Amino acid sequence: MxxxxxxxxxxxxxxxxxxxxxxxxxxxxxxxxxxxxxxxxxxxxxxxxxxxxNTLAANVLFVGSGQRSLSSFATSTSNSITINDVIVQKLRSLPNVSDVIPEYTGSVQMNSEGNTQRASITAIDPSKLPVELPNLEYVDGSTVSPGDRSAALVGDTIVNPPGADSAFVVLGQTIKATATYTDAGKQVTVVKNFVVTGILKPSGNTGIDRSIIVNLDAGNQLLHKQNRYDQVIIAATTPEDVDTVQQEITGMFGKTLGATTPKAIMxxxxxxxxxxxxxxxxxxxxxxxxxxxxxxxxxxxxxxxxxxxxxxxxxxxxxxxxxxxxxxxxxxxxxxxxxxxxxxxxxxxxxxxxxxxxxxxxxxxxxxxxxxxxxxxxxxxxxxxxxxxxxxxxxxxxxxxxxxxxxxxxxxx
Structure with a gap:
């Protein structure tokens, strides 16, 4: 057939x-x-x-107080030390370290011409942001003023809230940030005004895109951190030195400091x-x-x-x-x-x-x-x-x- x-x-x-x-x-x-x-x-x-x-630098480490868990990037405080300027200087003294960038983090209520939204705040030397995000870009007209306590950079998600018909803030606008903290059992409210000097383009880093960025002095005052840093970003000399630096941090501080890398998280x-x-x-x-x-x-x-x-x-x-x-x-x-x-x-x-x-x-x-x-x-x-x-x-x-x-x-x- x-x-x-x-x-x-x-x-x-x-x-x-x-x-x-x-x-x-x-x-x-x-x-x-x-x-x-x-x-x-x-x-x-x-x-x-x-x-x-690929949006993150390959040569950076994120160091926080206590042992870090890669599954949730959480920090355990059961065995930790306070990160202050002394710790930062010790970290800077390590070989194969090109830069150490301390930062404060917190949450604030943002008010812009009667509109409000909850936002993350990152206090850092603004000129050092490219160390963490090499591909970071700003909208036209933005300026970075590391020494200006009243200057703020605003992430794209804060500027353009999902579902909103108009921008939350524009360049040159004054915004009011309200933070609260507890002191001696009492709740204290701190209010500070900032001028939007820069707006970040979408970076792919959701933490930065949902944040306002101010300098360290302004963040310390607003968040009442008393020079106790929440995190330190360490830039190794080359990406090949990251593992070596991580081992050196463990050798010097044991489990009191936890270090991890974007590569490890991913x-x-x-x-x-x-x-x-x-x-x-x-x-x-x-x-x-x-x-x-x-x-x-x-x-x-x-x-x-x-x-x-x-x-x-x-x-x-x-x-x-x-x-x-x-x-x-x-x-x-x-x-x-x-x-x-x-x-x-x-x-x-x-x-x-x-x-x-x-x-x-x-x-x-x-x-x-x-x-x-x-x-x-x-x-x-x-x-x-x-x-x-x-x-x-x-x-x-x-x-x-x-x-x-x-x-x-x-x-x-």
Missing amino acids: NPKDLFLLSFEALVDRKVRTLLTILMVVLGSSLVVVLNGLSAGQSAFLEKQL AVRQQAASGNAAFILMVGIIALVVGAVGIVTTLYNSVTERIREIGTMKAIGAQNITILALFLVEASLIGVIGASLGTVIGIGGGYIMSIATTTTPTGGGPPIHIPPIFVPMDLIKVWLLSLTLSVLAGMYPAWKASKLSPMVALRRE
């Missing part, structure tokens, strides 16, 4: 049992599309994390994301296997229903290999159709899921949208996997059909 006739007979057999065929194809479609979606979202997430890492997040993606991908493969079981059921039932037809074909000269090929072609058709539809639906589903899972960061900020990335080679691999499983699923029913005796088959009612 020539290939064309073999194909036509297989196709007609599937059409004759259209409901069962469609349900079987649907199982293959679900499995393959699920794998395509997960591959695309996983690749997109990896690219997003890589982009986030590595942990990437590892967690990869683990989740691998687990979910296994679910997709299981769905493909379920689809293969459906093919086995469909073709096995087809063999049972077509025993007399198979017997007739053998009686007029059809060879075992022809019957075997007939059922394998049916399985292949199911696989090709299911894998092709699954690939297309999976790509569309990936974009839909990406839009549906767009989130707004806690505390405000622009929505985080991670578009899927579909690698052609990955799509081909999924398509071939779906087809291969379909063909393998059809092997037993095809073998069963090819071994039927024509005499026994023709006697079957």
